[in-house]
Amino acid sequence: MNKKSLIECERHRIQKLIDFRLPTVFKWWGAILVVIAFVLFFVRNQFPDSAEMIRGIGRKVFIIGLLCISLSRDKEEDEMTIALRAQSYAIAFIIGVLYALIMPYVEFGVSNVVHSGGEAYKDLGDFQLLSFMFLIQLGFYYTLKRFR
Numbered sequence: 001m002n003k004k005s006l007i008e009c010e011r012h013r014i015q016k017l018i019d020f021r022l023p024t025v026f027k028w029w030g031a032i033l034v035v036i037a038f039v040l041f042f043v044r045n046q047f048p049d050s051a052e053m054i055r056g057i058g059r060k061v062f063i064i065g066l067l068c069i070s071l072s073r074d075k076e077e078d079e080m081t082i083a084l085r086a087q088s089y090a091i092a093f094i095i096g097v098l099y100a101l102i103m104p105y106v107e108f109g110v111s112n113v114v115h116s117g118g119e120a121y122k123d124l125g126d127f128q129l130l131s132f133m134f135l136i137q138l139g140f141y142y143t144l145k146r147f148r
Contacts, residue, residue, distance in 0.1 A: 026072040033065030059127045066134035070141075084144045092137035099132055100124055 040058035044051045074081050104123055 020071070021073040021077070022068060022071045024073050024075055026068045030065040030068030030070075030072065033061050033068065037062035037065060063127065063130050063134070066131065066138070070134055070137055080148060081145060084148065085141055088137045088141035088144060091140050092133045095136050096129060096133035100129055 037058045040054055040061065044054035044058065047054060107122065
């Protein structure tokens with residue numbers, strides 16, 4: 001196998017990964033999973049013994065639902081919607097990085113002002129950051145799509 005064919009093979013694999021989209025029906029499945037996650041968040045108060053387990057399951061279901069919505073195709077997918085989707089991912093990444101850098105300090109400052117007991121510095125959790133980035137991506141994608 002020569003160098004040129006190896007490069008073409010790798011380029012083809014990367015392009016397949018970039019072009020990956022779920023079928024349109026997954027948008028509905030994702031919405032159903034998000035609703036199920038919200039129901040789990042409210043139901044967990046009824047079961048104090050397993051509240052932490054229900055919370056963890058609800059978080060995972062919420063992230064999977066947002067991922068399904070984010071990766072699903074539109075009914076009319078064209079070059080413009082693909083470009084808008086890429087722009088929204090880039091915007092969500094940049095805002096997510098800024099959020100991850102700034103938000104712990106804001107939380108630290110506000111908690112010290114409110115509690116005045118010298119609260120400890122906390123990093124963001126994976127759920128908070130991922131859900132924030134998915135919600136930003138979806139919000140920007142549908143806003144950009146509406147105003148194209």
